[in-house]
Amino acid sequence: MSADLRPAVQSISFQALRRGFWVQEVLNQYVQKTPPGLTLYLLWAAISLAPDQRGESMYAPHTLVNEAVNATLLDKNLSYAKGLINAVLRRVLRNDKIYQEISEEDHPSYPDWWIKKLKYAYPNDYIAIVQASKVKPPLTLRLNQRFFSRDAHRQDYLKQLNSLGIEYSDILAIKDQSLSHAILLKDAIPVSQIPSFYDGACSVQDAGAQLAAELLKPRAGQRVLDACAAPGGKAAHLLEQFDIELDALEIDVERAQRIKENFERLRLSGGAVLVGDAQRSETWFNGQQYDAIIADVPCSASGIVRRHPDITYLRQEADIKNLQVTQRKILTSLWPLLKPGGKLLYVTCSVFPEEGELQAKWWVGAMPDASRLKAPGQIFPSKQNDGFFYALFEKIKT
Numbered sequence: 001m002s003a004d005l006r007p008a009v010q011s012i013s014f015q016a017l018r019r020g021f022w023v024q025e026v027l028n029q030y031v032q033k034t035p036p037g038l039t040l041y042l043l044w045a046a047i048s049l050a051p052d053q054r055g056e057s058m059y060a061p062h063t064l065v066n067e068a069v070n071a072t073l074l075d076k077n078l079s080y081a082k083g084l085i086n087a088v089l090r091r092v093l094r095n096d097k098i099y100q101e102i103s104e105e106d107h108p109s110y111p112d113w114w115i116k117k118l119k120y121a122y123p124n125d126y127i128a129i130v131q132a133s134k135v136k137p138p139l140t141l142r143l144n145q146r147f148f149s150r151d152a153h154r155q156d157y158l159k160q161l162n163s164l165g166i167e168y169s170d171i172l173a174i175k176d177q178s179l180s181h182a183i184l185l186k187d188a189i190p191v192s193q194i195p196s197f198y199d200g201a202c203s204v205q206d207a208g209a210q211l212a213a214e215l216l217k218p219r220a221g222q223r224v225l226d227a228c229a230a231p232g233g234k235a236a237h238l239l240e241q242f243d244i245e246l247d248a249l250e251i252d253v254e255r256a257q258r259i260k261e262n263f264e265r266l267r268l269s270g271g272a273v274l275v276g277d278a279q280r281s282e283t284w285f286n287g288q289q290y291d292a293i294i295a296d297v298p299c300s301a302s303g304i305v306r307r308h309p310d311i312t313y314l315r316q317e318a319d320i321k322n323l324q325v326t327q328r329k330i331l332t333s334l335w336p337l338l339k340p341g342g343k344l345l346y347v348t349c350s351v352f353p354e355e356g357e358l359q360a361k362w363w364v365g366a367m368p369d370a371s372r373l374k375a376p377g378q379i380f381p382s383k384q385n386d387g388f389f390y391a392l393f394e395k396i397k398t
């Protein structure tokens with residue numbers, strides 16, 4: 001596939017996954033026998049692009065039918081299916097009552113265990129959480145404070161965005177926690193179109209993720225560890241804001257390289273990249289304790305389904321328990337590396353309490369020298385941010 005086709009192919013594939021369970025039900029009712037491979041995928045993709053219940057769509061119905069039929073000419077395994085594709089799509093797309101016949105709400109693209117878990121944990125909010133995953137995610141920038149105190153003025157930059165027709169709004173707080181560097185773009189654009197991106201003016205980072213640096217707030221000169229750091233978004237934000245010494249630890253060599261590239265693009269100093277396992281500090285820890293630690297642990301990613309719509313197809317219920325065990329092992333291994341009086345910020349991009357609130361409660365119960373400080377706790381995905389969980393702990397001086 002040529003590189004310039006990638007964004008469009010990704011956009012269509014993501015839409016096919018976001019509406020996948022509903023499309024499956026439509027196909028069950030409108031096609032007698034499941035067609036083979038490519039025919040099924042082409043029908044699937046085209047139906048997933050149908051106008052939604054409010055009539056909003058990326059393509060007009062007749063364009064969808066024409067393009068799908070044209071696509072059958074591109075592959076000999078599809079040419080036999082031209083008639084079928086034409087007929088099915090016309091019947092589905094011309095049916096004004098399709099959403100009355102097959103409700104999209106009744107077929108969210110989630111396994112039953114997932115919905116059950118959400119419903120049990122958040123009887124009043126679970127529908128909104130599920131709905132949030134159906135829309136395209138927002139594109140939020142994090143303005144690099146050092147770039148604006150060194151190379152440019154923030155106001156001039158924002159004027160430049162305006163003059164280029166890039167509409168944006170500030171995100172000033174999430175759940176009472178203020179944010180200083182988040183701007184939400186009205187429409188997503190490729191980074192190549194963001195002014196001075198390659199000179200380090202800004203990064204793409206969800207507003208929810210930008211809370212980490214604001215919550216940890218290390219003092220100048222302090223030693224900070226980001227224990228699960230790649231691609232380095234939260235670590236870079238800390239270095240942009242504070243004059244600290246930061247170790248960015250990452251288990252995956254290739255992903256660790258991305259941290260380095262990000263630090264370089266943003267022209268940040270004070271950051272060292274370490275490759276190692278947060279569960280086995282004896283292999284990389286030099287014995288000098290840290291003043292602050294971020295544990296942005298591996299998780300189900302259930303708070304960012306709209307960015308990775310394949311997650312709900314791939315995740316198994318047993319994964320949640322396994323992840324919980326891993327998260328506890330990482331916390332247990334990191335705690336001795338923290339100075340008395342130091343702070344540890346526990347972060348996941350999950351909405352399951354097993355990876356969030358229940359972990360935080362377990363931790364203060366299990367560690368007599370851990371006290372819980374104020375932090376947002378569970379944040380649900382919304383129009384302006386992804387879903388995250390934040391808990392902040394202090395190591396009590398004994």
Ligand SMILES: C[S@@+](CC[C@H](N)C(=O)[O-])C[C@H]1O[C@@H](n2cnc3c(N)ncnc32)[C@H](O)[C@@H]1O
Pocket residue numbers: 209227228229230231232233234235249250251252255276277278279296297298299330
């Ligand atoms: C949620 S991502 C971190 C995102 C990052 N903090 C940021 O803001 O850009 C979790 C990262 O932890 C890494 N990881 C997973 N297990 C780890 C371990 N045991 N030790 C160190 N890193 C680990 C993963 O490879 C992944 O890059």
